[in-house]
Amino acid sequence: MVLSETIFAGEGVSGAPVDGAGAEPTLRQQAVLDAALALIVDPKATLTMSSVARAASCSKESLYKWFGDRDGLLTATVQWQAARVRGVPLSGGAFDRERLVESLERFAADWLTVLTGDTSVALNRLAVGEAAGAGGGRNLGRIVLENGPVAMGRRLTPVLELGLKAGLIAFADAGEAFRDFFGLVVRDVQIRLLLGDRLQLAPSDIRADASRATRHFLALYGVDERPERPSNASKGKE
Amino acid sequence: MVLSETIFAGEGVSGAPVDGAGAEPTLRQQAVLDAALALIVDPKATLTMSSVARAASCSKESLYKWFGDRDGLLTATVQWQAARVRGVPLSGGAFDRERLVESLERFAADWLTVLTGDTSVALNRLAVGEAAGAGGGRNLGRIVLENGPVAMGRRLTPVLELGLKAGLIAFADAGEAFRDFFGLVVRDVQIRLLLGDRLQLAPSDIRADASRATRHFLALYGVDERPERPSNASKGKE
């Protein structure tokens, strides 16, 4: 049906570099995506093609030319936001217990900060809502999932492996260890936010939560002053 | 606007008992709510007033008479589903470590079973989606929240208090302890399900997860063979 090539269908019109799953949006398109993002985050605004066009001062015709359809626009918006969250790499050096704690705490704090942000809540809401229908925007959920828990795991796993190799922590499955860390960090915060619960964590709260999660995680997986502890690392079945 | 009294506005038309926040729906209305629930759960069905009327073999006029508007129907449906999940009380008796572990494991297993069910996923999706807009169905999120994490906490807290009084576990704040247990049980399961991730836990998986969560929770809060442990219960600031 759509005969014009969008930024997701094959090679882009302009000579933009291709990374992963599509061409880079042009500056104009980035402005449009930012406008869409603002509309998604704004609680008293509705996200329609018309509202995006109005907010971005562009025509709906351009929206359809650039993004194909509504789902394409949403997908591009989510990817656009996801692209700017990357980072926070782990600085190298000697890896002792001090640095492990620092890495975990920083990680948990960063994660909680992102998670409780308006943008993250709005995008997760959007993706969850879109994941309901059968044939609809099936991509959104996967994209958010990929840039949410999965990305967090990908970024944390090297830290855990370093801690394992340094003899600071012990686990059979890094994935399981990560999921426990995830649970200790996030707890019920995300679902409460998604369900509309007013709940804003001040930076001091986030720091305290990150510290507590790290402490608890190390209490479960740490090999400090308690060598024998068959309770956590023994389930090596998966 | 609506001049007819619905099952939520004041005393019900029929002499139904009132419990908490509204009258009990009649049998016919219960059938309608079941039909709505089935539509919500069905991934390839859309929930509209017309589809509910068609599925329940009733007229839309009756829907509006009984439930006021779409939001009232959704609210009644969520409450109807929530009403049938209650239960699983804790059986009395001597409370030793054995029974604490059993209670926690049973609790975690029940919770995971409900959480990963199609109905729970669908209702949470619905509530999350409805929590997006500004003036829309502001109740749904609160209802699901109330019958989800909050209800879980209300049901688990007595168990924790018993464990505390029996000297089996130690904590300063039962709410914080519960939230840690929540995180250890749920981890990333719920958000992954909500985002559309295929992920079904077999009963054996659920049992294993419940056991692991309980083990980890007791490793954090238990006072078994390690009396000194300043890491978990010392943060008594809130």
Next chain:
DNA sequence: TTAGTACCGTACCGTACGTTACGGCGGGTC
């Protein structure tokens, strides 16, 4: 029999929104 009640089925209305089409404008190129 008649009136009243509760309900079903369906047609209908207004609106919101996704999608398409069209007119106009500015900025390049020959």
Next chain:
DNA sequence: GACCCGCCGTAACGTACGGTACGGTACTAA
């Protein structure tokens, strides 16, 4: 200047859906 191209602004179309109105039917009660 003539032409084309990309884009803006807006009108228009089709559909989906929330909400309302109305006729028809079964049942009850006087």
